[in-house]
Amino acid sequence: MQQIKPLKIDELLLSDHFYLNPEDDCYYFKEYVAKAGFENITNSLIFNFKKKLDKKDLPEWKYKGQAIREIAELFSKTLPSFLNLKKITFVPIPPSKCKQNSLYDDRMVRVLKIFKENYNKTDFRELILTKNDIKAVHEYGEEKRPEIAELQHNLVVDRSCQDDLKETIVLLDDVITTGAHFKACKNLLQKKFPDKKVIGIFIARRSIMAGIKDDFTDLRE
Amino acid sequence: MNNQPIEPMKEIVAYEKLWSAETASYKRLSELFMKHPGSRPSDFVNLEGDMQFYQTIKEIVLKDGCFRTNILINGTLDYPSKLKDAKVPIEILYYTGNLDLLSTRSVAIVGTRNPTPEGLIRASNMVRFLVKDGFTIVSGLAKGIDTQAHKTALEEKGKTIAVIGTPLDKVYPKENRKLQDYIALEHLLITQVPFYRYRQQGIHGNRLFFPERNKTMSALTEATIIIEAGETSGTLVQARAALQQGRKLFILDSCFQNKAITWPEKFLKQGAIRVKEYADVQKALK
Numbered sequence: 250m251q252q253i254k255p256l257k258i259d260e261l262l263l264s265d266h267f268y269l270n271p272e273d274d275c276y277y278f279k280e281y282v283a284k285a286g287f288e289n290i291t292n293s294l295i296f297n298f299k300k301k302l303d304k305k306d307l308p309e310w311k312y313k314g315q316a317i318r319e320i321a322e323l324f325s326k327t328l329p330s331f332l333n334l335k336k337i338t339f340v341p342i343p344p345s346k347c348k349q350n351s352l353y354d355d356r357m358v359r360v361l362k363i364f365k366e367n368y369n370k371t372d373f374r375e376l377i378l379t380k381n382d383i384k385a386v387h388e389y390g391e392e393k394r395p396e397i398a399e400l401q402h403n404l405v406v407d408r409s410c411q412d413d414l415k416e417t418i419v420l421l422d423d424v425i426t427t428g429a430h431f432k433a434c435k436n437l438l439q440k441k442f443p444d445k446k447v448i449g450i451f452i453a454r455r456s457i458m459a460g461i462k463d464d465f466t467d468l469r470e
Numbered sequence: 471m472n473n474q475p476i477e478p479m480k481e482i483v484a485y486e487k488l489w490s491a492e493t494a495s496y497k498r499l500s501e502l503f504m505k506h507p508g509s510r511p512s513d514f515v516n517l518e519g520d521m522q523f524y525q526t527i528k529e530i531v532l533k534d535g536c537f538r539t540n541i542l543i544n545g546t547l548d549y550p551s552k553l554k555d556a557k558v559p560i561e562i563l564y565y566t567g568n569l570d571l572l573s574t575r576s577v578a579i580v581g582t583r584n585p586t587p588e589g590l591i592r593a594s595n596m597v598r599f600l601v602k603d604g605f606t607i608v609s610g611l612a613k614g615i616d617t618q619a620h621k622t623a624l625e626e627k628g629k630t631i632a633v634i635g636t637p638l639d640k641v642y643p644k645e646n647r648k649l650q651d652y653i654a655l656e657h658l659l660i661t662q663v664p665f666y667r668y669r670q671q672g673i674h675g676n677r678l679f680f681p682e683r684n685k686t687m688s689a690l691t692e693a694t695i696i697i698e699a700g701e702t703s704g705t706l707v708q709a710r711a712a713l714q715q716g717r718k719l720f721i722l723d724s725c726f727q728n729k730a731i732t733w734p735e736k737f738l739k740q741g742a743i744r745v746k747e748y749a750d751v752q753k754a755l756k
Contacts, residue, residue, distance in 0.1 A: 252508055254476050254545050261479040261531065261540070276475050278547045280540070280569045323547075330473035456540070458568055458655065 253278070253327055258425070258454060265457045268397060268428035274448040275431065278323065281424050281453035294319060295453050298423055302352045317356060320452055321363035328450070329368060338415040339364075339373035342422040342434050342449075343404065347379040357421050374410040376418075377434055379403060400433035406441050417446045425451040472513060478541050483527045484511035485562050487520070489664040496662070496682055500558045508545065511562065530639070530665045537566040537654040539638055548572075555715040556689040560662050563686070564638050567658040571629050576606035577755070578687050580705050581615030581697035589615060589698035592722060594622040596695060599748040601628030605755075608633060608691050610683060611650055613643050615697045620649060624657075631658045633687040635680035637665045662686055684708035685715075693718035693755060695745070701731045709733070713740050718754055720745045 255276040263269055281295055297316035304310055328334075341357035361373040380403045383395070420434050435447045488494055488502075488511055503509055517524055531539045542549050542563040550572055553560055577600055579593060593615050597607050607623035609616040611632040623630040632653045634642075638661055641647045653659050663679045681704050688694050688711040696719070699705040712719040719742040725734045726744060738744060743754055 251545055252473055253547055254473060256546055257475045257477045259477045259479045260528070261482065265538075280548055282568050282570050327473075331475060456569070457538070 252330065253323070255327060255331070255450065256454075262454065262456075265455070266425060266428040268432045273428070273431070273435070274446075275425060275428070275451065276449070277425060277451040277454040278327075279453040280456045282456055282458060295423055298356055298452070299354075302354055313356070317359050318363065321360045321367075323452070324360065324364050325367045328364075332417075332419070334368055334371060336416040337372065337419055338376075338417070339371065339419050339421055340376045340434075340438075341373075342420050342430050343375070343377050343379045345379070345384060346382045350382055357423070361421075372415055374407075376407055376410055376414075377437065378405050378407050380405055394427070394429065397429050397432045397436065400429055401437050404433060404437050406437065411441075414442060414445060417448060418442070420447060420449045422449070422451050424453045424455055425449065426455045472508065472510065476510060476543060476546060477512075478543070479528065479531070480517065481511050481543055481562070482531060482539075482541055482564075483517055483524050484515045486527050486664050486666045487511075487515045487517070487523060489667040490523075490670070494667070496558050496560065499561060503544070503561045504559075510543065510545065527666060533639070537638070537651070537659070540565055540569075542569075550690060553686070553689050555717075556685055556711070557714060558685070560686055560689075563660055563662050564665075565658060565660045566638055566654045567656070569658065571606050571631050571658040572690070574606045574629060575604065575755075576608050576631065576691045577751075578608040578691040578694040578708070579615065579619035579697060580609060580684070580687070580694060580699075580708055582699050582703055582705065583612055583614040583616075585614045585618070585698050588724070590618050592724065593618040593697045596697065596722075596748070596751075597622040597628070598626055599751070601626040603752065603755075606631055608687055610634060610680075610687060611642075611646055611653070612680075613646075617646060617649065619697075620653065624652070629657060631660060631690070633683050633690065634659065634661045635663060635683045636676075637661060637663045637668050639665070640668065660686075660690075680704055681707040685711040688712040688717055689715055691717065693720060693751075695720040695722070695751065696725065697722055698725060699731075699733070701733060706733055709737050709742070713737070713742070718743060720751055720754070 255278050258275040294316055297312040298320060300313040339361055344354045346353045365371040383403060418438055420431060425431060431449045438447050488499060542565060544561045579597060597619050600607060601623055606629040607619055608631045609619040611634050620630050620632060630653060636642050641650050662683060668676055684707045688708050694708050694712040696705055696709060709719055719737060721734050721737060721742050721744055723744055723746045745751055
């Protein structure tokens with residue numbers, strides 16, 4: 250089996266992620282197509298990974314565990330070959346619900362726990378916490394999504410685990426869309442820890458399909 | 471081995487550079503990558519020395535059009551491993567549109583550029599059945615059977631992939647401009663044809679890309695169905711590739727009844743399936 254490599258969000262892809270700029274270091278493994286009617290044909294890995302906690306008692310819940318293991322395996326096979334783990338602190342981008350909420354989803358923490366079983370020196374912390382519940386990205390619909398500053402305002406660094414951070418902080422999340430959450434976390438960390446480098450690693454990158462509204466029926470001349 | 475993350479734009483430029491050499495061919499490039507497992511185009515070219523080239527490619531690729539160029543590159547999660555079944559595996563494909571379609575069950579519908587009226591009807595009927603059964607319809611956007619296959623798939627609200635023999639931003643034949651744009655935006659458009667080389671050489675060089683894409687189309691699909699084809703048709707390249715790659719090859723019964731051609735019998739002996747009714751396809755694709 251060939252070594253799988255992550256891809257960098259470079260100048261080819263940057264325009265898909267409104268808030269990112271060329272200085273941001275972000276990596277991903279898969280394309281995620283955001284297009285009505287096409288979700289979940291094959292994005293089942295992400296779909297299952299994000300399965301909400303209110304589905305806990307349903308038979309489909311087992312797919313979430315499978316997705317977590319699959320992602321942990323992907324990280325285990327790929328990250329150590331391009332990151333020097335000794336110099337890295339992994340920090341999950343916090344989910345939309347805060348820790349006190351019964352729907353709080355610790356999926357990325359579970360991935361990192363498995364990762365740590367494979368690489369026991371791994372340093373990971375839930376360094377960033379959500380103050381108040383916010384809507385998940387897909388719940389906004391037509392409504393305006395919050396800007397970076399607004400998101401940042403709702404985040405707080407957990408002081409109980411902020412000591413002895415490594416040189417580089419790797420922010421982890423499942424899908425990067427506009428990049429707003431990444432930027433909010435990055436800004437927060439850089440303000441607090443200006444000597445640290447902050448990069449982002451995502452399982453998938455949301456690619457934009459322009460889409461046209463025309464009907465195709467007039468293609469027949 | 472180079473396990474650093476892949477920078478897509480850099481690899482596009484490097485791949486275009488490799489193709490700009492007069493002697494470049496799919497076979498040679500494939501051999502180069504096979505000789506160096508885990509390598510990528512930028513391992514073989516020095517890009518720093520030629521910023522002009524970098525700029526030229528960047529302008530072509532990022533040009534404001536109605537779609538975005540993206541790549542599938544060997545060694546990444548989205549690269550379709552079924553491409554490796556090809557005799558000459560393709561290292562990089564360009565695409566635009568909905569990549570999800572690549573993971574659906576798909577069948578290629580191909581045939582002559584100059585079909586009979588019956589051929590067109592047969593193509594449409596076949597596509598209707600396949601769409602009903604949930605298959606994505608793959609074809610080459612050429613005149614004739616290909617165009618009919620794509621259009622019927624769209625009319626039936628099915629999914630379609632076009633594997634073309636020109637770069638993403640070129641159209642052949644010209645009258646398919648609108649159809650190609652539509653597929654690029656709403657479905658999936660794929661090509662293995664380099665932008666720069668295509669612009670540098672004339673029709674004699676460029677027409678060689680067409681049969682090459684037929685091999686890729688076969689590798690990307692579960693089966694190829696030939697609707698109608700003459701004795702020297704490019705469609706037969708795909709027929710050979712399908713059998714060689716372990717894909718199913720279906721040939722419509724009407725082809726066997728045409729006494730002017732001998733290829734149907736030849737491929738039948740090599741393992742092709744003769745299709746008298748849709749059930750023959752359905753059964754084989756169970």
